Amino acid sequence: MVTLTQLLQKKFGYSSFRKGQQEIIEDLLRGYDVLAMLPTGGGKSLCYQLPAYLLPGSVLIISPLVSLMEDQVRQLRERGEKRAIAFNSFLETREKWRALEQLDQFRFIYVSPEMLQSERLLIALTNTPISLFVVDEAHCISQWGYDFRPDFLKLGEIRRQLGSPPCLALTATAPPEVMNDIIDILQLSPLRCHIHSVDRPNIAIKVEKLSSLSEKVDRLLDYVKRLQGPGIIYFSSRQWTETMARQLQQEGIERVAYYHAGMDAEQRMLVQQQFLRGQLDIVCCTAAFGMGVNKENIRFVLHFHMPGQMEAYLQEIGRAGRDGEKSIAILLYTNGDDGMIQSLMEAELPDDAQVKQLCENLLYGASRDDVEQYMDMCLFTDVQKRIFTYFLEKEGVFSSNRPLAKQEIDRLYGKVTKNIELRRQWKRKKLKEMEKWIFRRSCRREAIVQAFGQTLTDKPEQCCDCCGLSLDGYLRTNEEKHPTRFLGWRVELQRIFF
Amino acid sequence: MKDGYAAFLLSFCLHRFNGERSLAAVYHLFSGKKSAQTLQDSKWFQLAPFFGVWKDITFSEIEAAAQSLFENGLIVPVQNRAYILTEKGKRWLDEQLQRTFFPTHLNGWRYHDLEKWFWYRLSLLVQTLSNLLHHTSFEPIHRHEKTLMWVKRYLLSQRRTVRTLAETLYGELYRLLDDVSEEEATVFTLRLTSYARIGWTNEQIASYLQKDRVCVQFQFQNVLHYMMASAEADRSSILYELMHGLSLPIPLTLSAQKTYEWLLRGKPLGEIARLRRLKRSTIEDHVVEIAANIPQFSIAPFVHEKKAAKIIETARKLKTRKLKRIRDAIGDDVSYFEIRLVLAKEGEMW
Ligand SMILES: [Zn+2]
Numbered sequence: 001m002v003t004l005t006q007l008l009q010k011k012f013g014y015s016s017f018r019k020g021q022q023e024i025i026e027d028l029l030r031g032y033d034v035l036a037m038l039p040t041g042g043g044k045s046l047c048y049q050l051p052a053y054l055l056p057g058s059v060l061i062i063s064p065l066v067s068l069m070e071d072q073v074r075q076l077r078e079r080g081e082k083r084a085i086a087f088n089s090f091l092e093t094r095e096k097w098r099a100l101e102q103l104d105q106f107r108f109i110y111v112s113p114e115m116l117q118s119e120r121l122l123i124a125l126t127n128t129p130i131s132l133f134v135v136d137e138a139h140c141i142s143q144w145g146y147d148f149r150p151d152f153l154k155l156g157e158i159r160r161q162l163g164s165p166p167c168l169a170l171t172a173t174a175p176p177e178v179m180n181d182i183i184d185i186l187q188l189s190p191l192r193c194h195i196h197s198v199d200r201p202n203i204a205i206k207v208e209k210l211s212s213l214s215e216k217v218d219r220l221l222d223y224v225k226r227l228q229g230p231g232i233i234y235f236s237s238r239q240w241t242e243t244m245a246r247q248l249q250q251e252g253i254e255r256v257a258y259y260h261a262g263m264d265a266e267q268r269m270l271v272q273q274q275f276l277r278g279q280l281d282i283v284c285c286t287a288a289f290g291m292g293v294n295k296e297n298i299r300f301v302l303h304f305h306m307p308g309q310m311e312a313y314l315q316e317i318g319r320a321g322r323d324g325e326k327s328i329a330i331l332l333y334t335n336g337d338d339g340m341i342q343s344l345m346e347a348e349l350p351d352d353a354q355v356k357q358l359c360e361n362l363l364y365g366a367s368r369d370d371v372e373q374y375m376d377m378c379l380f381t382d383v384q385k386r387i388f389t390y391f392l393e394k395e396g397v398f399s400s401n402r403p404l405a406k407q408e409i410d411r412l413y414g415k416v417t418k419n420i421e422l423r424r425q426w427k428r429k430k431l432k433e434m435e436k437w438i439f440r441r442s443c444r445r446e447a448i449v450q451a452f453g454q455t456l457t458d459k460p461e462q463c464c465d466c467c468g469l470s471l472d473g474y475l476r477t478n479e480e481k482h483p484t485r486f487l488g489w490r491v492e493l494q495r496i497f498f
Numbered sequence: 499m500k501d502g503y504a505a506f507l508l509s510f511c512l513h514r515f516n517g518e519r520s521l522a523a524v525y526h527l528f529s530g531k532k533s534a535q536t537l538q539d540s541k542w543f544q545l546a547p548f549f550g551v552w553k554d555i556t557f558s559e560i561e562a563a564a565q566s567l568f569e570n571g572l573i574v575p576v577q578n579r580a581y582i583l584t585e586k587g588k589r590w591l592d593e594q595l596q597r598t599f600f601p602t603h604l605n606g607w608r609y610h611d612l613e614k615w616f617w618y619r620l621s622l623l624v625q626t627l628s629n630l631l632h633h634t635s636f637e638p639i640h641r642h643e644k645t646l647m648w649v650k651r652y653l654l655s656q657r658r659t660v661r662t663l664a665e666t667l668y669g670e671l672y673r674l675l676d677d678v679s680e681e682e683a684t685v686f687t688l689r690l691t692s693y694a695r696i697g698w699t700n701e702q703i704a705s706y707l708q709k710d711r712v713c714v715q716f717q718f719q720n721v722l723h724y725m726m727a728s729a730e731a732d733r734s735s736i737l738y739e740l741m742h743g744l745s746l747p748i749p750l751t752l753s754a755q756k757t758y759e760w761l762l763r764g765k766p767l768g769e770i771a772r773l774r775r776l777k778r779s780t781i782e783d784h785v786v787e788i789a790a791n792i793p794q795f796s797i798a799p800f801v802h803e804k805k806a807a808k809i810i811e812t813a814r815k816l817k818t819r820k821l822k823r824i825r826d827a828i829g830d831d832v833s834y835f836e837i838r839l840v841l842a843k844e845g846e847m848w
Contacts, residue, residue, distance in 0.1 A: 067641060249705065257702065264554065266618075269639055273696045276637075486706075489675060489687035496628045496692040497668040 004050070011053055012079070018043045024168070024194050025051055028132065033167045033188040035138075035179065037195045040172045040318060045072060048134045048168055052107050057129030060162070061110045063136040064149055065291055069110045076108060084108040087115045100124040113140075113151035116158055130165045135186065138169035139311075142181035143390070144426065145174070146312045150390035156185045173198060173314050176453040198314060198452045202321045204328045204474070205444045205464040216332050220244070220304055221251055223330060228299045228476045229281040234316055236305035236344055238262045238286060244304065245284040255482060256282040259289045290316065296323040300474065303331040306338070306438065308345045309430035310451045326462065328474045331438070338435050345427050347381075349420050350388060354378045358388070359413045362404045366397050391419055443467050503713035504563040506598060507548075509583060509591050512573060514543045517582040518819075525560050528552035530610050532751050534787040538842060540607065541790055542819065547601070550610030551719055599681070601716045603724035612744045613722050618645040619652075619740045620725075621690060621697065626653065627664045628692040639691045652739070667736050674725050674737075681707070685714055686721040750791055757784035758792070782835045790842035797843050801836045808832070809840040 004022060008014050020038060024047045027034050038044050052059040063069045066088045076084040083106045085099055103109065103124045115121055139145040141152040159167060169182050183191065210216045220233070235241045238260040245258035257271045257280050274280045276295050283289060287307070301320045307313045313331075321327030350358075361374040371392060375385050392398060395412060404412070437447055444464040449456045462469055486492060511524045519539060526536040530550020540549045564581060567573045572587035583591060609616075618640045626649060629636040638646060656663055675683035684707070691697040700718065704711040729737035750758060753776075760770045767785070771778045789797050797806070812827050813819060821837050 070641065071637075257699070265642075266640065267699045267701075269641070270691075270697055270699050273637060273639065273691075277696055279696055486688070489680070489683040490672075492687045492690075493668065493672060493675070495694060496624060496690060497631065497664045 007053060008046075008050060011050065012046065018046075020194055020196055021046055021050075027192045027194075028166060028168055029054060031166055032190055032192045033169075033186075035169045035171075035182060035188060035191060035193045035195075037171055037174055037179075037193075037198070039196060039198075039200065040315075040322075042196065044136070044170050044172075047170070048132055049076070049108070051132060055131035057131035057165075058104060058106055058109050059132045059134060060125065060130045060165075061108065061134040061136060062113055062116070062152075062155060063110060064113060064140055064152075065137065066112055068136075068291075069112065073108070073110060081107065084110070086110040087121060088112040103128045113149060113155070116151070116154065122158070122161070125162060130162050133159050133162065133165045133167045135167065135169045135182075137171060138182045138186070139171045139174045139178050141185050142174075142178040144181065145178050146309055146315075148386075150386060150393070153185060153390070156187055159186060172318065173311050173452070175311060175451060178311075195454070197449070197454055197457075199445060199449050199454075199456060200318060200321065201458065201460040202324055202326050203317060204326070204460075204462040204469055205317070205448075206328065206330045206469055207333060207438050207444065207465055208330060209333045209438075211334065213334055216304070216334050217244075217247070219332055220302065221248065223300075223302060224248060224253060224256075224282060225251070226471075226475050227328070228474055230275065230278070230295070230298055231282050231300040231302060232289065232298060232316075232319060233282065233284045233302040233304055234307070235284060235286060236341060240304065241284040241286060248282065248284070253282065255280050256284065259283050259285040261286065261288040287312065287316070290319050293319065294322070295319075297325070298322070299325075299327050301327075301329045303329075306331060306333060306341060306434060308341055308427065309434055310437065310448065313434065314448060314452075326473060328471075333438055338431060342428065342431055345431065346424060348383045348387075349423055349427075350378075350380060350384045352417070354380065354384075355413065355416055355420070359409050359416070362397070362409055362412070363406070365403050368398050371398070387423070388416075391416060441466055503598075503710040503716070504559060505567050506591075506594050507712070507716075508560060508563045509567055509572060509587060509594075511545060511548065512567075512581050513583050513588070513591055514545050515539075515580070516543075517576045517580050519543070520579040521560055521564055521581070522557070522579070525555065525557050528555045528560075530606070534751055534754065534783055537751070537787060538790045542841075546607035547604040549606040551604060551606040551716075553610075599679070599713060599717060599720075601720035601723075603678075603720050603727065604716070605723050605727065609723050609726055612726065612741070613719065615645065615744050616726055616741060617722055618642055619648060620737070622646070622649045623652070623740070624667070625691045627660060627667065628694075630660050631664055632693040634693045636693070639697065648743075663736070670735055670737055674728055675721070678721055678724060681709075682717045682721050685717045689718060750787060751784075753780075754784040754787045757781055758788050758795075761785070761788070782838075786835075786838045786842045789839050795843075797839050801839055805832055805836060806840045809837050810844055813841060813844075 002010070004025060005016065008017065019042070020036070021043055024034055024036050028047070028051050036044070036047065038047075048059055048061065061069075069086045069088060073084045073086045085096070085106050085108070087096060087110065097120070099106070100120060101124070104127075109125075109128075111121070135141070135152075135155060137147070138152075140147050140149040141155065142148060143150075159165070164187075167186055167188060169186055169188065171178075171182070174182065179193075182188070208219065210219055224231070224233070233244070235244065241258040241260050245256050248256045257274065259268060259271045263271075271280070271283065272289075272293060275283050276293065298320045301317045303313070303316070307316060317329035320329060357378050358371075358374050358380075361377070362371075364370070368389075371389070372385075375388065380388065395415065397404070397412070433451070437444065437451075440447060443456075443459065443466055445459065445467075446456045459467065462473065508524060511527065515523060523536070523539055526533065527540055527545055527548055528551065530536075530553055536549075540546045564573065567587070568575075568581070571584060572590050573581040573583055575581050622638060622640050622645055625636060625639050640646070653660075653663075658666070675686060678686075685703055688698045688703045688706070689700075698706070700714045701711050703709075704714045707714070725737055726741065729735055729741055732738055756774065757770055760773065765773070767778065767781050771781045774781070785800065788795050801809075808828055809824065809832065812824050816823055816827060818824065819841055821834050824837050825832060825834065
């Protein structure tokens, strides 16, 4: 019999496992459900790709990140694994549907959660022996997670429909309450947890309070000029990313661009790939940037605006220093930031007038289509739609398929308002936590780790501003010049093809 | 001037609209709204090249450009949020037309739906070939599944070697880029992604060339439309193959298309209205739309030839397309429907 290490060498070309991988794989092979919290870039995918060669049936992977899913399938194919397929919303080619008829031929089946709404796909999956049910980015299952996706809630039920195969739930950052949700909803049992420390010792943490916005802008410019790149700067709004990217350029920092979800797909991809390939040093972005950006050598992450909660903060600073080299995370704060973030976060919740109007419309029909139309009429944002649809679904509104009666609507309105209030309170609580962390005077690293229910065993030498921190090691040492080497279109065109 | 190139394009459109359409019409034109009104307008006012060429423009961008033109005394408001050019404005526009880049190859009417997919295929093919030739691995610059599949199949179906294919494509691109201005060729080449360089965004190119971003965007589109037009004329080219299966749009609203299908089956208007449970006036709107957009559609069954001639004559004489003025001049025996139909069919009369 081959050992796991031999198989690893043979199929993946690695001579040894990374931290935690082998233990997870062994537990899965023993038939346990596993909840694994591994740092991003810590080799999560190997934990289910390797067992696939030892298990009799297919491995089903549910992932919300369509681009990551595509990358994985491509990488598998490059490694000579032809039996991999990805189903996601923009894959409607005929071959994909034909593949459904012989789904059991595939060793790896990647599916986006919204695709699981497809009856055809579900039936095909039910007829396919599934040996392992993998949920990637499992924190999306919790409505308390910073990236809640209602589609994930059905995964528990779907897993049952597929005969409850062993389940691997993967996440990079989940505080205890989110982990409990994952375990509950996916019904993980018997369960083994593999929780890697959330601490990233090679990332130094600094918070800096400034007395005015203009001081903050100056400070940012100063840091960007002095810090060793490449780096990411997070802002709370699209407008800010554009404004600051332009200002940085005016200050003579050339290789900078902005990135936010309002740009078209091509421009976003260009910026992302330029950054990966080292054509850009700095990206000014909203939280939309980073998912799926696997760049090893990011040296700093700056927060011009604070995120609304610790999980998001940790996820964002975690993009620095994947190569293990020392990196720094700096958060700039001015009085009033928290108020602004709070109103931004609460704008994600539907307001009372919208809720009232929507509920009244339910008198005329309550199918999913009707509701979607009403939501457009009431100017719901995408996030609002997501939350609201989830709520109505939970209340069984869509299954009624007839207009609601006045009484029912009043009751529903009461429930919705209460639910929204609950969310508002919860968001405020998370923001308060974040704020408390900003104003804290003892070790910041310790506090982060505690927020995730863990304890800190070792403090790195360069820990945080509270423990004492020197910027010296993070500053640019040599002035790198990157002259634009464009010698006219004729030369460039020739270079492309010859 | 602030909003430079956008303001220039806006003034061009306002000049063509001649105070008869509001800013919203410009917005619908650029964003390519498929309503009967916008489709008709773009032909009538000879603005079809601009139809749907700036899909993500916002109304406030147009308002800002209008504000800037107004502040410089180049336009003045008439009624209903419409503007006309002042004398100064007309002189300025003339000057700009001499001096600034103008997208002469632009054909939004024909290519507004295709350009994106054509560009996706072309740029992905270039990226793939460049990396194959240099034995480098790469991440596709587009994630659009259909494009990925198409390029893959295209390469697999080749009888030419990668080398030959690359040389041929290089030759085609070189020839076409040589036809356009140096600056346009530069913009286009910088947008391309190769083994050595990820393509630049319009904004990056604009700051490198110290130009207006909107101008760069239109220079790029101008080259792209020129390439598509040349491709259509040369069926042996790679560029022509890149257009394969990309369907040219039928410039009709969906509802008008249905009506058109019924008309082709010989149903009279009243019955179509009944069958489709629409008002007769709605069906008439459709007929007008069809007349404006389908050259082979005859309006003879709906308007007597003599009447039609009279309408055209009156419209020419009065230099207007205002229905009421034409009807007042001719008299009660012509209906508004007949006037609209004739005007739509005649399209660009002067
Ligand atoms: Zn510390």
